[in-house]
Amino acid sequence: MAVSRQARIAVILFNLGGPDSLDAVRPFLFNLFNDRAIINLPQPARWCLAQLISRLRAGTACAIYSELGGASPILPQTENQAQALAAQLASRGFTHSKCFIAMRYWHPFAEETVAAVREFAPDHVILLPLYPQFSTTTTQSSLEQWRGLSADLAAREHVICCYPEAAGWIAAQADLIQASLAGMAGDTPVRLLFSAHGLPKKIVDQGDPYPGQVAQTVAAVVDKLDMRSEEHTSELQSRLHLVHIELVD
Template sequence: MRSVRGVAMQRVAVVLFNLGGPDAPESVRPFLENLFTDPAILRVPGFVRPWLGRFIARRRTRAATENYAILGGRSPLLELTEAQASALEAQLNTGGGAEYRCFVAMRYWHPMSDAVARAVRDWAPDRVLLLPLYPQYSTTTTGSSVAAWEEAAARAGLSVPTTTLCCYHSDPAFAAATAATVRAAYDGARADLPPEVPLRILFSAHGLPETIVKRGDPYQWQVEQTVASVVEALGIEGLDHSICYQSRVTPQKWIGPSTEAELERAAHDKVAVLVCPIAFVSEHSETLVELDVEYREEAERLGVPGYVRVPAQNSDPGFIGALHDLVRRTEAAGRPLCSYAGGRQCPKPFGDCPHARATARIREVA
Protein backbone atom coordinates (compact mmCIF):
# COMPACT_ATOMS: atom_id res chain seq x y z
CA MET A 1 0.00 0.00 0.00
CA ARG A 2 1.29 3.46 -0.87
CA SER A 3 0.14 6.93 0.08
CA VAL A 4 -0.90 9.63 -2.39
CA ARG A 5 -1.27 13.07 -0.82
CA GLY A 6 -1.74 11.46 2.56
CA VAL A 7 -4.42 9.01 1.35
CA ALA A 8 -3.63 5.31 1.56
CA MET A 9 -3.83 3.63 -1.86
CA GLN A 10 -4.07 -0.13 -2.07
CA ARG A 11 -2.12 -1.88 -4.78
CA VAL A 12 -3.97 -4.33 -7.01
CA ALA A 13 -2.12 -6.62 -9.41
CA VAL A 14 -4.27 -7.78 -12.32
CA VAL A 15 -2.77 -10.84 -14.02
CA LEU A 16 -3.95 -11.44 -17.58
CA PHE A 17 -3.73 -15.07 -18.70
CA ASN A 18 -3.20 -16.09 -22.31
CA LEU A 19 -1.89 -19.07 -24.22
CA GLY A 20 1.44 -17.70 -25.41
CA GLY A 21 3.28 -18.38 -28.63
CA PRO A 22 6.83 -18.90 -29.92
CA ASP A 23 8.94 -15.77 -30.25
CA ALA A 24 11.37 -17.24 -32.82
CA PRO A 25 11.52 -20.27 -35.15
CA GLU A 26 13.69 -22.16 -32.66
CA SER A 27 11.00 -21.64 -30.00
CA VAL A 28 8.31 -23.54 -31.90
CA ARG A 29 9.26 -27.03 -30.72
CA PRO A 30 9.74 -26.21 -27.00
CA PHE A 31 6.47 -24.23 -27.11
CA LEU A 32 4.69 -27.30 -28.50
CA GLU A 33 6.36 -29.53 -25.91
CA ASN A 34 5.09 -27.29 -23.13
CA LEU A 35 1.62 -27.47 -24.66
CA PHE A 36 1.41 -31.22 -25.24
CA THR A 37 2.97 -32.24 -21.93
CA ASP A 38 0.37 -30.27 -19.96
CA PRO A 39 -1.85 -32.82 -18.16
CA ALA A 40 -4.85 -30.57 -18.84
CA ILE A 41 -4.23 -30.95 -22.58
CA LEU A 42 -2.88 -34.48 -23.00
CA ARG A 43 -5.01 -36.64 -20.72
CA VAL A 44 -3.05 -39.86 -20.56
CA PRO A 45 -1.32 -41.59 -17.63
CA GLY A 46 1.47 -39.48 -16.17
CA PHE A 47 4.25 -41.94 -16.94
CA VAL A 48 3.31 -41.82 -20.65
CA ARG A 49 2.69 -38.09 -21.03
CA PRO A 50 6.27 -36.73 -21.22
CA TRP A 51 7.24 -39.21 -23.94
CA LEU A 52 3.98 -38.93 -25.89
CA GLY A 53 3.83 -35.13 -25.55
CA ARG A 54 7.34 -34.72 -26.94
CA PHE A 55 6.52 -37.17 -29.74
CA ILE A 56 3.43 -35.17 -30.76
CA ALA A 57 5.39 -31.92 -30.55
CA ARG A 58 8.13 -33.34 -32.75
CA ARG A 59 5.58 -34.53 -35.31
CA ARG A 60 3.88 -31.12 -35.42
CA THR A 61 6.97 -28.89 -35.37
CA ARG A 62 7.48 -28.68 -39.13
CA ALA A 63 3.89 -27.71 -39.94
CA ALA A 64 3.75 -25.25 -37.05
CA THR A 65 7.05 -23.67 -38.10
CA GLU A 66 5.68 -23.19 -41.62
CA ASN A 67 2.59 -21.51 -40.18
CA TYR A 68 4.62 -19.15 -38.02
CA ALA A 69 6.82 -18.36 -41.02
CA ILE A 70 3.74 -16.74 -42.56
CA LEU A 71 3.70 -14.47 -39.49
CA GLY A 72 7.39 -13.60 -39.76
CA GLY A 73 8.64 -16.56 -37.72
CA ARG A 74 6.94 -15.68 -34.47
CA SER A 75 3.58 -15.25 -32.78
CA PRO A 76 2.20 -11.71 -32.35
CA LEU A 77 0.26 -12.79 -29.27
CA LEU A 78 2.57 -11.40 -26.58
CA GLU A 79 2.71 -7.89 -28.02
CA LEU A 80 -1.05 -7.82 -28.55
CA THR A 81 -1.71 -9.07 -25.01
CA GLU A 82 0.71 -6.52 -23.57
CA ALA A 83 -1.17 -3.80 -25.47
CA GLN A 84 -4.43 -5.05 -23.96
CA ALA A 85 -2.84 -5.00 -20.50
CA SER A 86 -1.55 -1.46 -21.00
CA ALA A 87 -4.94 -0.19 -22.19
CA LEU A 88 -6.74 -1.88 -19.30
CA GLU A 89 -4.24 -0.55 -16.75
CA ALA A 90 -4.75 2.99 -18.02
CA GLN A 91 -8.52 2.70 -17.64
CA LEU A 92 -8.32 1.13 -14.19
CA ASN A 93 -6.08 3.90 -12.90
CA THR A 94 -8.41 6.72 -13.95
CA GLY A 95 -10.93 6.07 -11.19
CA GLY A 96 -8.77 6.56 -8.10
CA GLY A 97 -9.08 4.57 -4.89
CA ALA A 98 -6.42 2.02 -5.78
CA GLU A 99 -3.28 1.67 -7.84
CA TYR A 100 -3.52 -1.02 -10.51
CA ARG A 101 -0.78 -2.73 -12.42
CA CYS A 102 -1.50 -5.28 -15.13
CA PHE A 103 0.83 -8.23 -15.67
CA VAL A 104 0.78 -10.77 -18.52
CA ALA A 105 1.29 -14.47 -17.78
CA MET A 106 1.48 -16.87 -20.71
CA ARG A 107 0.82 -20.56 -20.25
CA TYR A 108 3.19 -22.23 -22.72
CA TRP A 109 5.84 -19.66 -23.58
CA HIS A 110 7.49 -16.67 -21.96
CA PRO A 111 6.63 -14.81 -19.82
CA MET A 112 5.29 -17.78 -17.89
CA SER A 113 3.78 -17.93 -14.43
CA ASP A 114 6.97 -18.40 -12.39
CA ALA A 115 8.63 -15.23 -13.70
CA VAL A 116 5.41 -13.23 -13.50
CA ALA A 117 4.62 -14.38 -9.96
CA ARG A 118 8.05 -13.16 -8.86
CA ALA A 119 7.44 -9.81 -10.58
CA VAL A 120 4.07 -9.47 -8.86
CA ARG A 121 5.63 -10.37 -5.50
CA ASP A 122 8.34 -7.74 -5.96
CA TRP A 123 5.73 -5.10 -6.71
CA ALA A 124 4.17 -5.98 -3.33
CA PRO A 125 0.44 -5.75 -4.08
CA ASP A 126 -2.24 -5.81 -1.43
CA ARG A 127 -4.34 -8.15 -3.54
CA VAL A 128 -4.29 -9.99 -6.86
CA LEU A 129 -6.99 -10.48 -9.46
CA LEU A 130 -6.62 -13.22 -12.07
CA LEU A 131 -8.18 -12.27 -15.40
CA PRO A 132 -8.21 -14.91 -18.17
CA LEU A 133 -8.31 -13.73 -21.76
CA TYR A 134 -10.41 -16.81 -22.44
CA PRO A 135 -14.05 -15.61 -22.24
CA GLN A 136 -15.34 -19.17 -21.86
CA TYR A 137 -14.00 -21.38 -19.09
CA SER A 138 -12.33 -24.67 -19.90
CA THR A 139 -10.16 -26.92 -17.81
CA THR A 140 -7.73 -26.85 -20.75
CA THR A 141 -7.31 -23.05 -20.77
CA THR A 142 -8.36 -21.04 -17.72
CA GLY A 143 -8.24 -24.09 -15.47
CA SER A 144 -4.70 -24.95 -16.54
CA SER A 145 -3.54 -21.33 -16.26
CA VAL A 146 -4.97 -20.90 -12.77
CA ALA A 147 -3.38 -24.15 -11.57
CA ALA A 148 0.01 -23.10 -12.97
CA TRP A 149 -0.35 -19.69 -11.33
CA GLU A 150 -1.19 -21.11 -7.92
CA GLU A 151 1.89 -23.34 -8.01
CA ALA A 152 4.10 -20.46 -9.19
CA ALA A 153 2.74 -18.08 -6.54
CA ALA A 154 3.51 -20.62 -3.82
CA ARG A 155 7.07 -21.06 -5.12
CA ALA A 156 7.52 -17.28 -5.24
CA GLY A 157 6.22 -16.79 -1.72
CA LEU A 158 3.40 -14.59 -3.03
CA SER A 159 0.70 -14.84 -0.40
CA VAL A 160 -1.93 -12.11 -0.68
CA PRO A 161 -5.71 -12.26 -1.11
CA THR A 162 -6.40 -13.46 -4.65
CA THR A 163 -9.60 -13.39 -6.68
CA THR A 164 -10.15 -15.41 -9.86
CA LEU A 165 -12.59 -14.33 -12.57
CA CYS A 166 -13.47 -17.67 -14.15
CA CYS A 167 -15.51 -16.59 -17.18
CA TYR A 168 -17.44 -13.81 -18.89
CA HIS A 169 -19.10 -15.71 -21.72
CA SER A 170 -22.42 -13.87 -21.45
CA ASP A 171 -21.31 -10.59 -19.94
CA PRO A 172 -23.53 -7.92 -21.55
CA ALA A 173 -20.67 -5.46 -22.18
CA PHE A 174 -18.47 -8.18 -23.67
CA ALA A 175 -21.35 -9.37 -25.86
CA ALA A 176 -22.11 -5.81 -26.98
CA ALA A 177 -18.47 -5.10 -27.84
CA THR A 178 -18.21 -8.35 -29.77
CA ALA A 179 -21.49 -7.67 -31.57
CA ALA A 180 -20.28 -4.22 -32.62
CA THR A 181 -17.19 -5.75 -34.22
CA VAL A 182 -19.28 -8.44 -35.91
CA ARG A 183 -21.85 -5.91 -37.15
CA ALA A 184 -19.19 -3.74 -38.78
CA ALA A 185 -17.77 -6.77 -40.59
CA TYR A 186 -21.25 -8.01 -41.49
CA ASP A 187 -22.28 -4.68 -42.99
CA GLY A 188 -19.02 -4.48 -44.93
CA ALA A 189 -19.41 -8.02 -46.27
CA ARG A 190 -23.06 -7.46 -47.16
CA ALA A 191 -22.16 -4.29 -49.08
CA ASP A 192 -19.45 -6.10 -51.06
CA LEU A 193 -21.56 -9.14 -51.97
CA PRO A 194 -24.08 -9.27 -54.81
CA PRO A 195 -27.58 -8.73 -53.36
CA GLU A 196 -28.72 -12.20 -54.38
CA VAL A 197 -25.93 -13.98 -52.43
CA PRO A 198 -27.01 -14.88 -48.86
CA LEU A 199 -24.58 -14.35 -45.95
CA ARG A 200 -24.12 -16.72 -43.02
CA ILE A 201 -22.09 -16.03 -39.86
CA LEU A 202 -19.92 -18.92 -38.71
CA PHE A 203 -18.99 -18.48 -35.06
CA SER A 204 -15.80 -20.55 -34.95
CA ALA A 205 -14.32 -21.60 -31.61
CA HIS A 206 -11.33 -23.76 -30.75
CA GLY A 207 -12.44 -27.37 -30.47
CA LEU A 208 -12.09 -29.84 -27.62
CA PRO A 209 -12.03 -33.64 -27.53
CA GLU A 210 -15.55 -34.86 -26.88
CA THR A 211 -14.36 -36.88 -23.87
CA ILE A 212 -13.34 -33.70 -22.02
CA VAL A 213 -16.80 -32.19 -22.45
CA LYS A 214 -18.47 -35.44 -21.40
CA ARG A 215 -16.44 -35.36 -18.18
CA GLY A 216 -18.10 -32.08 -17.25
CA ASP A 217 -16.07 -29.32 -18.92
CA PRO A 218 -18.49 -26.38 -19.49
CA TYR A 219 -16.64 -24.87 -22.46
CA GLN A 220 -19.04 -25.91 -25.23
CA TRP A 221 -22.06 -24.80 -23.24
CA GLN A 222 -20.40 -21.45 -22.55
CA VAL A 223 -19.52 -20.97 -26.23
CA GLU A 224 -23.20 -21.49 -27.04
CA GLN A 225 -24.15 -18.88 -24.42
CA THR A 226 -21.68 -16.41 -25.92
CA VAL A 227 -23.11 -16.86 -29.40
CA ALA A 228 -26.68 -16.48 -28.13
CA SER A 229 -25.74 -13.25 -26.33
CA VAL A 230 -23.90 -11.81 -29.34
CA VAL A 231 -26.72 -12.73 -31.75
CA GLU A 232 -29.22 -11.06 -29.43
CA ALA A 233 -27.03 -7.94 -29.26
CA LEU A 234 -26.74 -7.91 -33.06
CA GLY A 235 -30.50 -7.72 -33.43
CA ILE A 236 -30.48 -8.79 -37.09
CA GLU A 237 -33.87 -10.31 -37.90
CA GLY A 238 -33.66 -13.77 -39.44
CA LEU A 239 -29.88 -13.94 -39.05
CA ASP A 240 -28.38 -17.06 -40.61
CA HIS A 241 -25.66 -18.29 -38.26
CA SER A 242 -24.09 -21.42 -36.82
CA ILE A 243 -21.44 -22.52 -34.33
CA CYS A 244 -18.46 -24.57 -35.43
CA TYR A 245 -15.14 -25.74 -34.02
CA GLN A 246 -11.62 -25.54 -35.45
CA SER A 247 -8.07 -26.68 -34.65
CA ARG A 248 -8.51 -30.41 -34.14
CA VAL A 249 -5.05 -31.81 -33.29
CA THR A 250 -5.60 -35.44 -32.20
CA PRO A 251 -7.32 -38.40 -33.89
CA GLN A 252 -9.98 -38.84 -31.20
CA LYS A 253 -13.54 -37.55 -31.69
CA TRP A 254 -13.86 -33.79 -31.17
CA ILE A 255 -16.94 -31.66 -30.58
CA GLY A 256 -18.62 -30.45 -33.73
CA PRO A 257 -19.62 -29.48 -36.25
CA SER A 258 -16.15 -28.70 -37.53
CA THR A 259 -15.42 -25.45 -39.33
CA GLU A 260 -14.52 -27.54 -42.39
CA ALA A 261 -17.95 -29.19 -42.33
CA GLU A 262 -19.68 -25.82 -42.08
CA LEU A 263 -17.71 -24.54 -45.08
CA GLU A 264 -18.88 -27.59 -47.04
CA ARG A 265 -22.47 -26.87 -46.02
CA ALA A 266 -22.10 -23.21 -47.05
CA ALA A 267 -20.80 -24.30 -50.44
CA HIS A 268 -23.76 -26.67 -50.85
CA ASP A 269 -26.20 -23.92 -49.81
CA LYS A 270 -24.42 -21.35 -52.03
CA VAL A 271 -24.07 -18.85 -49.16
CA ALA A 272 -21.14 -16.59 -48.38
CA VAL A 273 -19.65 -16.83 -44.90
CA LEU A 274 -18.53 -14.31 -42.33
CA VAL A 275 -16.25 -16.19 -39.93
CA CYS A 276 -16.09 -14.86 -36.36
CA PRO A 277 -13.44 -16.25 -33.95
CA ILE A 278 -15.80 -16.30 -30.98
CA ALA A 279 -13.42 -17.81 -28.39
CA PHE A 280 -10.30 -15.76 -29.25
CA VAL A 281 -9.85 -12.13 -28.19
CA SER A 282 -6.39 -11.63 -29.77
CA GLU A 283 -4.98 -12.35 -33.20
CA HIS A 284 -2.60 -15.29 -33.37
CA SER A 285 -1.81 -18.27 -35.60
CA GLU A 286 -5.29 -19.77 -35.34
CA THR A 287 -6.86 -16.59 -36.68
CA LEU A 288 -4.13 -15.19 -38.91
CA VAL A 289 -3.13 -18.51 -40.49
CA GLU A 290 -5.82 -21.10 -39.86
CA LEU A 291 -8.79 -18.82 -40.54
CA ASP A 292 -7.24 -16.27 -42.90
CA VAL A 293 -5.18 -18.65 -45.04
CA GLU A 294 -6.10 -22.31 -44.63
CA TYR A 295 -9.88 -22.05 -44.29
CA ARG A 296 -10.03 -19.29 -46.90
CA GLU A 297 -8.26 -21.58 -49.38
CA GLU A 298 -10.63 -24.40 -48.45
CA ALA A 299 -13.66 -22.14 -48.96
CA GLU A 300 -12.38 -21.10 -52.38
CA ARG A 301 -11.74 -24.73 -53.33
CA LEU A 302 -15.27 -25.68 -52.30
CA GLY A 303 -16.79 -22.78 -54.21
CA VAL A 304 -18.15 -20.80 -51.27
CA PRO A 305 -19.31 -17.53 -52.92
CA GLY A 306 -17.65 -15.26 -50.37
CA TYR A 307 -15.35 -15.57 -47.37
CA VAL A 308 -14.84 -12.72 -44.86
CA ARG A 309 -13.36 -12.84 -41.36
CA VAL A 310 -14.29 -10.76 -38.32
CA PRO A 311 -11.15 -9.38 -36.62
CA ALA A 312 -10.36 -10.38 -33.04
CA GLN A 313 -10.96 -7.75 -30.36
CA ASN A 314 -7.30 -7.01 -29.55
CA SER A 315 -7.37 -3.54 -27.92
CA ASP A 316 -10.79 -2.52 -29.21
CA PRO A 317 -12.05 0.19 -26.79
CA GLY A 318 -15.38 -1.59 -26.26
CA PHE A 319 -13.60 -4.81 -25.28
CA ILE A 320 -11.16 -3.04 -22.97
CA GLY A 321 -14.09 -1.20 -21.41
CA ALA A 322 -15.81 -4.54 -20.81
CA LEU A 323 -12.67 -5.91 -19.11
CA HIS A 324 -12.50 -2.75 -16.96
CA ASP A 325 -16.09 -3.24 -15.82
CA LEU A 326 -15.47 -6.93 -15.15
CA VAL A 327 -12.48 -6.13 -12.94
CA ARG A 328 -14.45 -3.55 -10.97
CA ARG A 329 -17.44 -5.85 -10.47
CA THR A 330 -15.26 -8.81 -9.55
CA GLU A 331 -13.51 -6.76 -6.88
CA ALA A 332 -16.83 -5.51 -5.55
CA ALA A 333 -18.23 -9.04 -5.33
CA GLY A 334 -15.74 -9.94 -2.61
CA ARG A 335 -15.52 -13.60 -3.66
CA PRO A 336 -12.31 -15.61 -4.10
CA LEU A 337 -13.90 -17.16 -7.22
CA CYS A 338 -16.23 -15.09 -9.34
CA SER A 339 -18.06 -15.38 -12.66
CA TYR A 340 -19.07 -12.29 -14.63
CA ALA A 341 -22.38 -12.38 -12.72
CA GLY A 342 -20.93 -13.31 -9.33
CA GLY A 343 -21.79 -16.92 -8.58
CA ARG A 344 -21.92 -20.10 -10.60
CA GLN A 345 -23.49 -19.86 -14.06
CA CYS A 346 -23.02 -23.40 -15.43
CA PRO A 347 -25.81 -25.98 -15.07
CA LYS A 348 -25.23 -28.73 -12.50
CA PRO A 349 -24.18 -31.48 -14.97
CA PHE A 350 -20.95 -29.56 -15.61
CA GLY A 351 -18.92 -30.90 -12.73
CA ASP A 352 -15.68 -29.37 -14.05
CA CYS A 353 -17.07 -25.87 -13.59
CA PRO A 354 -14.61 -24.26 -11.14
CA HIS A 355 -17.46 -23.36 -8.77
CA ALA A 356 -18.47 -27.01 -8.62
CA ARG A 357 -14.89 -28.02 -7.92
CA ALA A 358 -14.56 -25.37 -5.19
CA THR A 359 -17.76 -26.61 -3.54
CA ALA A 360 -16.50 -30.19 -3.68
CA ARG A 361 -13.22 -29.18 -2.00
CA ILE A 362 -15.11 -27.42 0.80
CA ARG A 363 -17.21 -30.54 1.37
CA GLU A 364 -14.09 -32.72 1.50
CA VAL A 365 -12.56 -30.45 4.16
CA ALA A 366 -15.82 -30.40 6.14
Protein backbone atom coordinates in the same frame (compact mmCIF):
# COMPACT_ATOMS: atom_id res chain seq x y z
CA MET B 1 -14.91 -6.41 -3.11
CA ALA B 2 -14.19 -2.94 -1.77
CA VAL B 3 -10.64 -1.80 -2.54
CA SER B 4 -9.02 1.45 -1.51
CA ARG B 5 -7.72 3.59 -4.36
CA GLN B 6 -4.49 3.85 -2.40
CA ALA B 7 -3.99 0.08 -2.40
CA ARG B 8 -1.28 -1.57 -4.45
CA ILE B 9 -3.14 -3.79 -6.91
CA ALA B 10 -1.56 -6.39 -9.17
CA VAL B 11 -3.76 -7.58 -12.02
CA ILE B 12 -2.57 -10.81 -13.64
CA LEU B 13 -3.73 -11.37 -17.22
CA PHE B 14 -3.58 -15.07 -18.10
CA ASN B 15 -3.39 -16.29 -21.66
CA LEU B 16 -2.27 -19.32 -23.64
CA GLY B 17 0.97 -17.88 -24.98
CA GLY B 18 2.56 -18.51 -28.34
CA PRO B 19 5.98 -18.89 -29.94
CA ASP B 20 7.90 -15.64 -30.35
CA SER B 21 10.07 -17.09 -33.13
CA LEU B 22 10.08 -20.10 -35.43
CA ASP B 23 12.72 -21.71 -33.20
CA ALA B 24 10.24 -21.52 -30.33
CA VAL B 25 7.46 -23.40 -32.14
CA ARG B 26 8.50 -26.91 -31.20
CA PRO B 27 9.21 -26.20 -27.49
CA PHE B 28 5.93 -24.28 -27.31
CA LEU B 29 4.08 -27.30 -28.70
CA PHE B 30 5.89 -29.58 -26.27
CA ASN B 31 4.83 -27.42 -23.31
CA LEU B 32 1.25 -27.48 -24.57
CA PHE B 33 1.00 -31.25 -24.93
CA ASN B 34 2.97 -31.92 -21.75
CA ASP B 35 0.19 -30.27 -19.73
CA ARG B 36 -1.85 -32.91 -17.91
CA ALA B 37 -4.99 -30.85 -18.56
CA ILE B 38 -4.42 -31.48 -22.28
CA ILE B 39 -3.14 -35.07 -22.22
CA ASN B 40 -4.13 -36.86 -19.03
CA LEU B 41 -1.40 -39.47 -18.87
CA PRO B 42 1.14 -40.13 -16.12
CA GLN B 43 4.78 -39.29 -16.61
CA PRO B 44 6.96 -40.30 -18.37
CA ALA B 45 4.32 -41.39 -20.91
CA ARG B 46 2.96 -37.85 -21.29
CA TRP B 47 6.48 -36.45 -21.76
CA CYS B 48 7.23 -38.99 -24.49
CA LEU B 49 3.95 -38.36 -26.28
CA ALA B 50 4.43 -34.58 -26.07
CA GLN B 51 7.88 -34.96 -27.61
CA LEU B 52 6.44 -37.04 -30.45
CA ILE B 53 3.49 -34.75 -31.18
CA SER B 54 5.58 -31.58 -31.05
CA ARG B 55 8.12 -33.09 -33.44
CA LEU B 56 5.42 -34.23 -35.89
CA ARG B 57 3.49 -30.96 -35.81
CA ALA B 58 6.40 -28.53 -35.76
CA GLY B 59 6.78 -28.32 -39.54
CA THR B 60 3.13 -27.54 -40.23
CA ALA B 61 2.96 -25.11 -37.32
CA CYS B 62 6.11 -23.30 -38.48
CA ALA B 63 4.58 -22.83 -41.91
CA ILE B 64 1.49 -21.27 -40.33
CA TYR B 65 3.50 -18.97 -38.06
CA SER B 66 5.64 -17.95 -41.05
CA GLU B 67 2.48 -16.55 -42.62
CA LEU B 68 2.00 -14.52 -39.42
CA GLY B 69 5.46 -12.99 -39.66
CA GLY B 70 7.38 -15.74 -37.89
CA ALA B 71 5.75 -15.44 -34.47
CA SER B 72 2.43 -15.56 -32.67
CA PRO B 73 0.70 -12.18 -32.21
CA ILE B 74 -0.79 -13.23 -28.87
CA LEU B 75 1.83 -11.59 -26.62
CA PRO B 76 1.78 -8.15 -28.33
CA GLN B 77 -2.01 -8.23 -28.31
CA THR B 78 -2.10 -9.21 -24.64
CA GLU B 79 0.39 -6.44 -23.86
CA ASN B 80 -1.96 -3.99 -25.59
CA GLN B 81 -4.82 -5.24 -23.42
CA ALA B 82 -2.69 -4.89 -20.29
CA GLN B 83 -1.76 -1.31 -21.20
CA ALA B 84 -5.39 -0.41 -21.93
CA LEU B 85 -6.55 -1.93 -18.63
CA ALA B 86 -3.80 -0.13 -16.70
CA ALA B 87 -4.87 3.16 -18.27
CA GLN B 88 -8.50 2.53 -17.32
CA LEU B 89 -7.58 1.72 -13.72
CA ALA B 90 -5.43 4.85 -13.46
CA SER B 91 -8.23 6.99 -14.90
CA ARG B 92 -10.51 5.70 -12.13
CA GLY B 93 -8.09 6.64 -9.40
CA PHE B 94 -6.29 3.32 -8.89
CA THR B 95 -2.91 4.89 -9.46
CA HIS B 96 -0.98 2.21 -7.56
CA SER B 97 -2.16 -0.65 -9.77
CA LYS B 98 -0.01 -2.59 -12.20
CA CYS B 99 -0.88 -5.20 -14.84
CA PHE B 100 1.19 -8.34 -15.34
CA ILE B 101 1.01 -11.10 -17.96
CA ALA B 102 1.33 -14.83 -17.30
CA MET B 103 1.34 -17.15 -20.30
CA ARG B 104 0.71 -20.86 -19.91
CA TYR B 105 2.98 -22.37 -22.56
CA TRP B 106 5.55 -19.71 -23.47
CA HIS B 107 7.17 -16.57 -22.12
CA PRO B 108 6.40 -14.81 -19.90
CA PHE B 109 5.79 -17.98 -17.90
CA ALA B 110 3.93 -17.91 -14.59
CA GLU B 111 7.21 -18.46 -12.72
CA GLU B 112 8.57 -15.20 -14.13
CA THR B 113 5.37 -13.31 -13.37
CA VAL B 114 5.07 -14.58 -9.79
CA ALA B 115 8.57 -13.26 -9.08
CA ALA B 116 7.69 -9.86 -10.56
CA VAL B 117 4.46 -9.67 -8.54
CA ARG B 118 6.29 -10.50 -5.31
CA GLU B 119 8.74 -7.69 -6.02
CA PHE B 120 5.80 -5.32 -6.57
CA ALA B 121 4.47 -6.30 -3.09
CA PRO B 122 0.74 -5.81 -3.78
CA ASP B 123 -2.05 -5.50 -1.25
CA HIS B 124 -4.43 -7.25 -3.66
CA VAL B 125 -3.83 -9.66 -6.54
CA ILE B 126 -6.56 -9.90 -9.19
CA LEU B 127 -6.39 -13.07 -11.30
CA LEU B 128 -7.95 -12.34 -14.70
CA PRO B 129 -7.91 -15.21 -17.22
CA LEU B 130 -8.48 -13.83 -20.71
CA TYR B 131 -10.60 -16.86 -21.58
CA PRO B 132 -14.24 -15.67 -21.61
CA GLN B 133 -15.45 -19.28 -21.48
CA PHE B 134 -14.22 -21.58 -18.72
CA SER B 135 -12.42 -24.80 -19.55
CA THR B 136 -10.35 -27.17 -17.49
CA THR B 137 -7.79 -26.99 -20.32
CA THR B 138 -7.39 -23.20 -20.23
CA THR B 139 -8.73 -21.27 -17.22
CA GLN B 140 -8.32 -24.09 -14.71
CA SER B 141 -4.91 -25.12 -16.02
CA SER B 142 -3.60 -21.55 -15.79
CA LEU B 143 -4.99 -20.93 -12.31
CA GLU B 144 -3.76 -24.25 -10.92
CA GLN B 145 -0.26 -23.58 -12.22
CA TRP B 146 -0.30 -20.08 -10.71
CA ARG B 147 -1.52 -21.28 -7.33
CA GLY B 148 1.14 -23.95 -7.23
CA LEU B 149 3.76 -21.21 -7.47
CA SER B 150 2.21 -18.43 -5.37
CA ALA B 151 1.00 -19.89 -2.07
CA ASP B 152 2.36 -16.85 -0.22
CA LEU B 153 0.06 -14.58 -2.27
CA ALA B 154 -3.10 -16.67 -1.86
CA ALA B 155 -4.62 -14.58 0.95
CA ARG B 156 -4.50 -11.50 -1.28
CA GLU B 157 -5.91 -13.12 -4.43
CA HIS B 158 -9.29 -12.56 -6.05
CA VAL B 159 -10.40 -14.37 -9.22
CA ILE B 160 -12.44 -13.03 -12.13
CA CYS B 161 -13.54 -16.21 -13.82
CA CYS B 162 -15.57 -16.87 -16.97
CA TYR B 163 -17.72 -14.19 -18.52
CA PRO B 164 -19.33 -15.76 -21.62
CA GLU B 165 -22.26 -13.34 -21.58
CA ALA B 166 -20.67 -10.19 -20.09
CA ALA B 167 -22.53 -7.25 -21.62
CA GLY B 168 -19.46 -5.20 -22.53
CA TRP B 169 -17.66 -8.13 -24.11
CA ILE B 170 -20.73 -9.17 -26.12
CA ALA B 171 -21.21 -5.59 -27.30
CA ALA B 172 -17.55 -5.43 -28.40
CA GLN B 173 -17.91 -8.60 -30.47
CA ALA B 174 -21.12 -7.33 -32.04
CA ASP B 175 -19.49 -3.99 -32.89
CA LEU B 176 -16.58 -5.73 -34.63
CA ILE B 177 -18.94 -7.92 -36.63
CA GLN B 178 -21.14 -4.99 -37.61
CA ALA B 179 -18.09 -3.04 -38.78
CA SER B 180 -17.10 -5.95 -41.04
CA LEU B 181 -20.62 -6.32 -42.39
CA ALA B 182 -20.79 -2.60 -43.11
CA GLY B 183 -17.88 -2.95 -45.51
CA MET B 184 -19.72 -5.46 -47.68
CA ALA B 185 -21.96 -4.72 -50.62
CA GLY B 186 -25.56 -4.31 -49.56
CA ASP B 187 -26.91 -7.21 -51.62
CA THR B 188 -24.10 -9.63 -50.75
CA PRO B 189 -25.48 -12.78 -49.07
CA VAL B 190 -23.83 -13.20 -45.69
CA ARG B 191 -23.61 -16.22 -43.42
CA LEU B 192 -21.69 -15.60 -40.22
CA LEU B 193 -19.50 -18.44 -38.91
CA PHE B 194 -18.73 -18.53 -35.19
CA SER B 195 -15.65 -20.68 -34.68
CA ALA B 196 -14.14 -21.78 -31.37
CA HIS B 197 -11.44 -24.28 -30.54
CA GLY B 198 -12.67 -27.79 -29.91
CA LEU B 199 -12.05 -30.13 -26.99
CA PRO B 200 -11.60 -33.90 -26.89
CA LYS B 201 -14.98 -35.54 -26.35
CA LYS B 202 -13.63 -37.29 -23.26
CA ILE B 203 -13.00 -33.94 -21.56
CA VAL B 204 -16.48 -32.67 -22.45
CA ASP B 205 -18.04 -35.91 -21.17
CA GLN B 206 -16.28 -35.32 -17.86
CA GLY B 207 -18.28 -32.12 -17.42
CA ASP B 208 -16.14 -29.39 -18.96
CA PRO B 209 -18.56 -26.45 -19.45
CA TYR B 210 -16.68 -24.86 -22.36
CA PRO B 211 -18.94 -25.93 -25.27
CA GLY B 212 -22.04 -24.79 -23.42
CA GLN B 213 -20.49 -21.44 -22.53
CA VAL B 214 -19.37 -20.94 -26.14
CA ALA B 215 -22.98 -21.52 -27.16
CA GLN B 216 -24.09 -18.92 -24.60
CA THR B 217 -21.67 -16.39 -26.10
CA VAL B 218 -22.88 -17.08 -29.63
CA ALA B 219 -26.52 -16.78 -28.60
CA ALA B 220 -25.83 -13.46 -26.86
CA VAL B 221 -23.96 -12.01 -29.86
CA VAL B 222 -26.65 -13.20 -32.28
CA ASP B 223 -29.30 -11.60 -30.09
CA LYS B 224 -27.32 -8.35 -29.98
CA LEU B 225 -27.03 -8.36 -33.78
CA ASP B 226 -30.70 -9.36 -34.19
CA MET B 227 -29.72 -12.03 -36.71
CA ARG B 228 -32.01 -14.71 -38.08
CA SER B 229 -31.07 -18.36 -37.53
CA GLU B 230 -30.30 -18.90 -41.22
CA GLU B 231 -27.76 -16.05 -41.17
CA HIS B 232 -25.24 -17.75 -38.89
CA THR B 233 -23.77 -21.10 -37.88
CA SER B 234 -21.43 -22.27 -35.13
CA GLU B 235 -18.65 -24.84 -35.06
CA LEU B 236 -16.14 -26.18 -32.60
CA GLN B 237 -12.99 -26.86 -34.53
CA SER B 238 -9.92 -28.96 -34.08
CA ARG B 239 -7.14 -30.11 -36.35
CA LEU B 240 -9.06 -33.22 -37.30
CA HIS B 241 -12.74 -32.41 -37.34
CA LEU B 242 -15.57 -29.96 -36.96
CA VAL B 243 -18.35 -30.69 -34.50
CA HIS B 244 -21.62 -28.83 -34.77
CA ILE B 245 -22.87 -27.28 -31.53
CA GLU B 246 -26.43 -26.39 -30.67
CA LEU B 247 -27.19 -22.92 -29.37
CA VAL B 248 -28.84 -22.68 -25.98
CA ASP B 249 -31.96 -20.63 -25.47
